[in-house]
Amino acid sequence: MGDVSSILLIEDERLIRELTKEALLRAGFTVHEMIDGLQGLKEAQRNPPTLILLDIVLPKLDGFTVLKQLKASPATSSIPVVMFTNFGQHDEIKLAQSLGAAAYILKTNVEPQQIVETVRSVLARHTS
Amino acid sequence: MPFRRFLSIVILATVILVVMIGLISSGDALVIGGTLAGALVATLTSWLFLSRVFTKQTQALRELTDRIGEGRARLALPSQDPVNTLSEAITTMEEAVADRERRLRHALLETQMILEAIRDGMVVVSNDRRILAVNAAAQRFLGLAHSSIGQRIPETSPPEPPWAALTRIMKAVETNEMSVALADPMEVTLAPSRIPLADGEGTMMGAIYLMRDITREREFDRLKSEFISLAAHQLRTPLTAVKWILSQLASTEMKSTESQRDTMIKEASLSAERMVRLVNNLLNISRIEQGRALATPEPIALEALIDKLAGNFANVIQEKRFNLQVEKPLSPLRAITVDPEAIGIAIENVLTNAIAYTPAGGTITVAIREDEAKSGIEVIIHDTGVGIPESMREKMFTKFARGDNVVLLQTEGSGLGLYITKTIIERHGGTITFESKENEGTTFTIRLPYTT
Structure with a gap:
């Protein structure tokens, strides 16, 4: 893909957010960061990104609620959302899938480079 | 009794006749006739007297045994009576029976009290689906009244309201379900089981359905796995940071400056510190919850x-x-x-x-x-x-x-x-x-x- 995809990164943990952002920037994406669920949702509605990386445990509005609202609104429902969390329980993964998440990344199990790869593959699937 | 009396009269009359015939044939009829008449009168009189006494006695005995049978108050027999020995034996027996009955009643009451007091539900159902017993817990769990005892559980599908919960329990036992979560008449999670009831010859008579209230255990389990899930999440967050920083430091393709590397090492160290605190807190929780933390006041x-x-x-x-x-x-x-x-x-x-x-x-x-x-x-x-x-x-x-x-x-x-x-x-x-x-x-x- 030659065009520049914009990624909305909704993550409250500073260090995780910075390291993820760096990896995405190095891969050539543009990145917008938001540190809570409410801000993240508003930003997605204001400037719909190509893809959203969404944490679950977030201040103000949790990731599941954000995902539900994104999928409920026609303006944002087609944006692929990658859940990006340290909740690895079966129930949470199933819930994310049922709510329409495109992928589920368990932070501890990956390194920033793998996030980039997941983002790329979701985008490739989404645009083809 | 009338038959025996009749028999006695017949025997007596026969004896008298035989003696009379024998004497008449010997010749001295008059003397013998007088003696005979006297003997007959005496015999009849004493027989009448004795028979009356016996009748009275046997009647008393009869009444006594009847009363014992019915379990009513004991009846004292006059001690100077000719049937005194028998009467005493019966009195002893009567006491023994009353005592046994008292103990049986007591045991039954005790069993009832235990069944009522037990927190687990218990329903006894006969082969023909008749309710033989329901304890208080089962009445509460299943919404059954005490008056359901003696009634037949209808086989309608879906089951009628008062029988729905019990039918659900009976089905669960058949399909080996470990637990049944009921919402109506009350929210309760039950672990059902069945004990077959057989008589002495091994013929099935019915079954005892037991239901243990495991609502609290279930809730405790849920809280525990939730705690583990959250604890894992909280531990993974700084762990992720440490892992990512280390991988970045080890990476040869990313050229970071000395000061960038210093910052990353500091961040990793802070994250490791956070993990240590978290693990300590989790252990503190476990110690406190087990009451071990306050060992040395x-x-x-x-x-x-x-x-x-x-x-x-x-x-x-x-x-x-x-x-x-x-x-x-x-x-x-x-x-x-x-x-x-x-x-x-x-x-x-x-x-x-x-x-x-x-x-x-x-x-x-x-x-x-x-x-x-x-x-x-x-x-x-x-x-x-x-x-x-x-x-x-x-x-x-x-x-x-x-x-x-x-x-x-x-x-x-x-x-x-x-x-x-x-x-x-x-x-x-x-x-x-x-x-x-x-x-x-x-x-x-x-x-x-x-x-x-």
């Missing part, structure tokens, strides 16, 4: 403990230009018997929050004083911090505060500190309360009694 001067704790924060206080004030009474307070380590953790957690949620330059006050009733000591920790949002107040002391629908954790801390504090304080017989105004500050008040 000793009398201490609380002022000295607070001075020591305040000293631990000296660096951050200087860094964030806090104004920390410790207010103590002029004369030393009475010693208080507590577990110093646990109380140290409890107060430290409140202080950590005050420092974390107060902007640089703020004021933190720790006041120690005897309570008004002079029954214990109060520690009041006041800050000029961001305050506690209204929505968080109810959940302040719960383990990993949770939002209405999904997890909403404090993003900085572990979400365990105040839970640990509250548990420790309460184990000492004390209380912890707070008042807060957003953007103005928070005041925590810990009250510890001298004697728990």
